[in-house]
Amino acid sequence: MLKESVLLESRTLRSGVLDRTDVLDRVKVLSLLPDGLHVTTAMVAAYFEVAETVVNNLLSRHRHELQSNGMRVLRGSELRNFKELNLSSYDRPQPRSALAIWSRRSVLNVAMLLRDSEVARQVRVYLLDMEYLARTQPVDNPVPVEPAPVEPVPIEPAPTGSVVLDDRIDRRITHILGSTVVPMLNALIATSGEHRRELLELREDIEDVERRLCWHHKRLTTLEGEAPAKSAASTLGAMTWQAFEQHVAGLLRHDGCTDVVVRQARGDRGIDVTGRTADGRTVAVRCENRSGRRTVAGADLRKFAGAARALHRFDLALFVAACDFGHESQAIADLTGVVTVDRREVEAWTAGVRLKALR
DSSP, rough: OOTHHHHHHOHHHHHTTTTTTTTHHHHHHOOOTTTTSSEHHHHHHHTSSOOOHHHHHHHHHHHHHHTTOEEEEEEEEHHHHHHHHHHHTTSSSSSSSEEEEEEHHHHHHHHTTTTSOOHHHHHHHHHHHHHHHHSSSSOOOOOOOOOOOOOOOOOOOOOOGGGGHHHHHHHHHHHHIIIHHHEEEHHHHHHTTHHHHHHHHHHHHHHHOOOOOOOHHHHHHHHSSSOOOOOOOHHHHHHHHHHHHHHHHHHHTTTEEEEEEOOOTTTOOOOOOEOOTSOOOOEEEEEEEEOOOOEOHHHHHHHHHHHHHIOOOEEEEEESSSEEEEEHHHHHHHHHEEEEEEEHHHHHHHHHOOOGGGG
């Protein structure tokens, strides 16, 4: 089996595996711009956990190869239109005469050129592992034969062991949705004007299917276990407030956030976790999992909104709760721009569904 370092030296070998962009999300979640197709240089640097200058230096040395795989430099009216659609809410204040945007294929190309990044090294190892399995897996192409007639038999209930097959089907469907259907919809949304709203609604429906499949996978995993596993809701409710904050911090990192800090102290006006999204927005998070509480109190949300939005002016304020939000607390959130994440959304987030606000 080849060593991952050979990808650094052989452009031919790199070209042979550039279609496997799904590997990026298997190693670490790659957050995309609102068009669902591109990332900026800063987002590429955040994904590989290197300085932005490192990516710029790589671009100067391998510009032709990267451009052939989807990296583009926007200028003039093209840049203005792109910024209006994708960067208007969080672009840097200083004017830009040019902006490099990267496709998933070109980001994978970076992973095969970047030497001093542990994330890039993991991507290369994963790529070669998948390539090795694809080449060594036996191909089963049986000659079709005419089936012999058989007597109909009653259909028996499926045994418990069949959940393994169901689970494989669920994961295959989820993979197809994430790697084929959603990117195709993103491309249609980016180029469609007349039907943009309908396409966005269709993408929402597909993401809901992905969420349901994640929950179904958890149920099947529970059925396969020797002892009944606790539900996500009961597990979250059983956490101490310290453990819940650490759990939420881990979910933020999984969704590509950097500089995630758990404050582990009460009394900081309700801000428990801070960080920065992959696209550079600052994030403040309040974590709420008090036992016995069915809904979030309006006073708690009002206090957090004042600290996160008015006092410290974070770009994104998340109130994550292991319970629900009542009419009063949700109304305050809508008024102040706080994003609420209720019990069901936390369960889905824990199951692997990316939080929309962080995309």
